[in-house]
Amino acid sequence: MKVLYIYAHPEPKSFNGALKDTALAALQEKGYEVKLSDLYAMKFDPILKSSDFPERKKPDVFNPFLEALNASKTEAFAPDIKEEMGKVKWADLLIFQFPIYFTFMPAIMKGWIDRVLVPGFGFNPVTNSAYNTGLFKGKSAMLVTTTGAPKEMYSEGGAHGDLNKHLESITHCIFEYMGMEVLPSYVIYGASSMSREKGAEELEKYRKRLLEI
Amino acid sequence: MKVLYIYAHPEPKSFNGALKDTALAALQEKGYEVKLSDLYAMKFDPILKSSDFPERKKPDVFNPFLEALNASKTEAFAPDIKEEMGKVKWADLLIFQFPIYFTFMPAIMKGWIDRVLVPGFGFNPVTNSAYNTGLFKGKSAMLVTTTGAPKEMYSEGGAHGDLNKHLESITHCIFEYMGMEVLPSYVIYGASSMSREKGAEELEKYRKRLLEI
Numbered sequence: 001m002k003v004l005y006i007y008a009h010p011e012p013k014s015f016n017g018a019l020k021d022t023a024l025a026a027l028q029e030k031g032y033e034v035k036l037s038d039l040y041a042m043k044f045d046p047i048l049k050s051s052d053f054p055e056r057k058k059p060d061v062f063n064p065f066l067e068a069l070n071a072s073k074t075e076a077f078a079p080d081i082k083e084e085m086g087k088v089k090w091a092d093l094l095i096f097q098f099p100i101y102f103t104f105m106p107a108i109m110k111g112w113i114d115r116v117l118v119p120g121f122g123f124n125p126v127t128n129s130a131y132n133t134g135l136f137k138g139k140s141a142m143l144v145t146t147t148g149a150p151k152e153m154y155s156e157g158g159a160h161g162d163l164n165k166h167l168e169s170i171t172h173c174i175f176e177y178m179g180m181e182v183l184p185s186y187v188i189y190g191a192s193s194m195s196r197e198k199g200a201e202e203l204e205k206y207r208k209r210l211l212e213i
Numbered sequence: 214m215k216v217l218y219i220y221a222h223p224e225p226k227s228f229n230g231a232l233k234d235t236a237l238a239a240l241q242e243k244g245y246e247v248k249l250s251d252l253y254a255m256k257f258d259p260i261l262k263s264s265d266f267p268e269r270k271k272p273d274v275f276n277p278f279l280e281a282l283n284a285s286k287t288e289a290f291a292p293d294i295k296e297e298m299g300k301v302k303w304a305d306l307l308i309f310q311f312p313i314y315f316t317f318m319p320a321i322m323k324g325w326i327d328r329v330l331v332p333g334f335g336f337n338p339v340t341n342s343a344y345n346t347g348l349f350k351g352k353s354a355m356l357v358t359t360t361g362a363p364k365e366m367y368s369e370g371g372a373h374g375d376l377n378k379h380l381e382s383i384t385h386c387i388f389e390y391m392g393m394e395v396l397p398s399y400v401i402y403g404a405s406s407m408s409r410e411k412g413a414e415e416l417e418k419y420r421k422r423l424l425e426i
Contacts, residue, residue: 010262011275046259046320049223062224065361065405101327103386104317107259111320125361131372148278148338159344160386169379173316177373192278 001032001213004091008039008098008109015191015199016099016146022203023097023144026210035087039108045080046111052078065119072120084116088136093213094180096170097144099191103166105145113174122178134179141175142183143167144206146191154189163187183213214245214426217304221252221311221322228404228412229312229359235416236310236357239423248300252321258293259324265291278332285333297329301349306426307393309383310357312404316379318358326387335391347392354388355396356380357419359404367402376400396426 005023009016020038027034037044050056053067055076071077077085088094098105119125124133147154147163154163164185171182186209188202218236222229233251240247250257263269266280268289284290290298301307311318332338337346360367360376367376377398384395399422401415 010277013274014276040260040262046324047253048314048319049253061226063227064223101261102323102330103382104323106261107320107324107327110315110317110323111259114314114320117315160390161381166382166386168374169316169382173373173379 001092002090003027003032003034003093003095004037004087005034006037006039006094006096006109006112008106008112010040012041015194016097018199018203019144019146019188019206020097022207023095023210026207027213030211030213035090037084037087037112039112044108044112046108046114048111048114052081052115054078065125068118069120069125072118081115084112085121088116088121092139093183094139094141095144096141100145100147100163103160103163105170117174117178122174130177131179134177137179139179140181140183141171143170143185143187145185146188148192149190150193151189154187214305215303216240216245216247216306216308217250217300218247219250219252219307219309219322219325221319221325223253225254228407229310231412231416232357232359232401232419233310235420236308236423239420240426243424243426248303250297250300250325252325257321257325259321259327261324261327265294265328267291278338281331282333282338285331294328297325298334301329301335305352306396307352307354308357309354313358313360313376316373316376318383330387330391335387343390344392347390350392352392353394353396354384356383356398356400358398359401361405362403363406364402367400 007020011017024034024036048064050062053071053076055071055074057067057070075082096105096109098109122134122136123130124135149160153159156162167185171185175182186206194202220233224230237247237249261277263275266284266289268284268287270280270283288295309322311322335347335349336343337348362373366372369375380398384398388395399419407415
């Protein structure tokens with residue numbers, strides 16, 4: 001299996017950094033091929049903009065939707081987008097690992113989605129039933145994330161509500177929309193107040209989870 | 214009333230650009246004071262990073278949560294963050310206008326939230342009941358957004374599900390969390406396939422909505 005690991009955390013020495021290292025080691029132990037997109041390390045530019053499309057169809061007014069559709073026919077995207085698209089095409093499984101910032105992914109990862117998984121690449125926007133015609137059929141996707149807040153806060157009836165419900169705007173409206181199978185999200189709650197021992201336990205649990213994939 | 218209008222679209226000549234111009238005119242007609250954060254025009258940097266905190270408490274390992282809490286005591290934030298914080302403090306009402314990109318806001322606006330509405334500024338993270346102790350009590354917030362997809366797709370039972378449910382990760386988990394009153398989101402569906410006449414009608418409807426605020 002070929003795995004693209006998309007990772008966003010600004011500090012390599014963080015718990016998220018350790019999770020990512022654990023994951024890469026486990027996937028390699030499993031014999032999988034792995035490519036990494038470490039968005040902070042790559043200084044990935046998250047801003048969707050006109051220069052993403054070097055061969056503009058309408059140079060006077062920038063319409064991201066139309067330009068993406070047009071560029072998808074000829075692959076006329078900016079080099080950093082093409083590189084990420086190449087990794088996505090190659091992969092059977094996409095894993096997105098990030099810390100929850102305000103009940104969602106950090107901006108740098110949202111920008112990766114905005115710029116890479118564009119209309120014409122991940123889904124066919126000509127039809128509104130893209131759930132049935134998603135262009136990533138056969139691929140799978142999984143979210144791996146940490147929260148500062150404890151699990152109760154992110155559970156049904158808790159102050160924020162069920163985190164998995166909130167994440168449906170990603171797992172359902174992006175991954176399933178594009179035809180991907182969604183693996184259960186892997187969430188580590190209360191990461192900001194974990195002891196060193198608890199952290200080590202969580203790394204080992206995550207390693208075992210990935211060995212089962 | 215003092216209004217901060219936070220706006221994200223890459224093309225001034227777009228329908229979103231016209232909505233923003235309509236809004237600014239209507240709010241001024243109403244006699245409100247308005248400040249604008251036009252994130253694309255400002256080339257706002259959406260990436261949360263260590264240099265956001267010029268007086269690092271822990272220079273060896275970057276922990277965004279701890280650094281934000283610490284910086285909030287002395288206002289030791291990067292200049293672009295301080296400027297935005299000043300506008301937020303000044304405002305009674307925050308309006309966020311953006312096109313829906315993948316059932317959420319564009320990365321550049323998510324980054325504004327990640328970097329500006331940090332722990333210690335918008336909410337008190339020492340307590341988990343921040344919903345009752347949010348630091349923006351007395352302020353209100355409103356989302357204004359356009360979708361390419363038609364309303365059916367973003368309704369309950371539709372392919373994506375109810376857009377307002379998805380937006381709760383913003384309206385509930387960010388705005389209400391920080392103590393703000395949430396005004397009903399203003400959504401214009403199917404914006405990508407609107408006629409010129411329909412577009413003009415929508416601008417007039419939006420103008421009237423803002424005159425009622």
